[in-house]
Amino acid sequence: MENFFTRYKNPLALMAVLFIQVVALATQVKRPEGAKPGSTGSGTRLIRVWTVTAFTPVEKVFVSTGRFFRDGWHNYADLRGVRKQNMELQDEVARLQMEQVRLKQDADQARRLQVLLDFKEKFITKTMAAQVIAFSGTEQSRLITIDKGSNDHIKTDMAVITPDGIVGKVKDVFKLSSQVLLINDHDSGAGVILENSRLQGIVKGTPLGELQINDIMSDEKVEAGEHVITSGGDRIYPKGYSVGTVIGATPDRENDPFLVIKVKPAADLNRLEEVLVITEMADNSRSAATGPEPMRAADILSERLPSVPKVDPNAPKTPGGTQTGVPAPKSSSTPAKVNKPVSAGTEQKAASMTGSTKPPTSSTGAAATTTIPGKTGAEAKKPSSGQTQASAAVPAETTPAKPKPTPKKVKTPAIAPDSTTPAPSAAPTATPKPAVGQEKPPL
């Protein structure tokens, strides 16, 4: 027997080492379903924690040193022509400020409409910039390591993006660093929408590091060049972020009625240096309800350009611009409604229902009116373009010519759900028809 062990010492040692490793591997694969990897990396293998923790400071030093010299040179080089560039940028800022006014109006309107439609999507409220300090170093795994960890409140499953598009999600978190699984890893997946056709699917990585959508039927028409954005359905990536561009769609041989849609990632996943970790997302509807009050385009303009004269100085200026003669419900005939906090979004929705019961008139139907210089009274208050829908969401602004006591009307829909008046009957008529002769706000 002793001779046997001596003779086959090496193969036996090999089997022993392999057995230990296989057992260790099995313990990881057979992880209990309830054992969720903790946000502080408690669910991570110890060897992984040790290795990454040991390497991270060294890599940070290397990255910082390289960045110091590179930035030093770039800063010097960038000084050339900076005066001219500064002037150009100032012009650009002025132009963008004007454009921002218009976009803000559109965004406000979109948010109000989303509240109306009960969209529950999320949008980014807080991000953290992080630097890529390492990657997996193998083609079998698409993974990067960033220099932010649990000390910076990074948690697992946080989305990681760049200005170009989504990058991946946080997989493991250590104290000083985190590992991010890229979207082109074959274990990755993200809910997406094709921007033009509005087809929804799941984009996944392939073993070769490509992006593919496999769950779209082959009878759908998908063209190369179509933009792919996140759908928000995976509850990791916020909706509407760029994922990539379709580079081709072919029938899936293995999965017959479906297509294989190849997607070129929007973010350059092979040259990542800095990324943004989305550390906080907010419910869009709630934010729309509690966010800043929408302002009229004219008010924003007058803030930014004080020289612009106000046409109607006697017009009752309400705080927030468009909080228009519709006070928050202070009391209600229905006690349940009084105790229930009513969000602004609810108010807006309720107000829209009110409007639905009565067709908009020249005095009350002109929601979020825009003052047109040179015109007075009701004529001067013309509804802006696209505000017909907004008027459904935002309570009508009372015109100075005919101030109407609207609080009573507003209260009606607020208690409608609890009252005997069936609220749904009013809902279909809540979408107002565009009025004839609407004009765009004079920006």
Next chain:
Amino acid sequence: MNSSVSLTSREEIEVHRFSWPVSIGIPILAIFLQVFLRVRFLTVLDLPLLVTIFFAVARRRPIPGMITGALIGTLQDAWTGHPIGVFGIAKTIVGYLGSSLGVKVDVDNPGSRFLMTFAFVLIHRFVYMAISLQLVGGSEAWIWSHTLLSALVNGLAAVVLFAGLDKFKLRN
């Protein structure tokens, strides 16, 4: 006081020993470069595997060879997204085979080094695939062209790298 790592006592074959700093530093440096240098070319090149082969072949003893492979592979696993042990097992086998081979054939010749590394890259890939598909439940795909290219690149790199690492061998 002997500060080097004596890994063989067989006199009939050339014995190579390495100092402790080299035995520890070179594998760590290989892993560090592999994960730190974000060069696309390096993803085809597997520096930890080359170092495993080099030490295994030079030491010519299976047990130290496979332990070296196991340690390097496990450290490399830490940087990947898959469970720890996949690379560890693959490099353990390569380390064992490399040291067993080093006893029987001349592995100091550049041609044999190229062929040996070429073969070991294929074996490493095969073992990795087997573990990934059978044990871990992964979805790896064997792509011949890519695997052969990787073996070719690593074989050529091994000729250069091993020549450089030969300088760290301690002579009796």
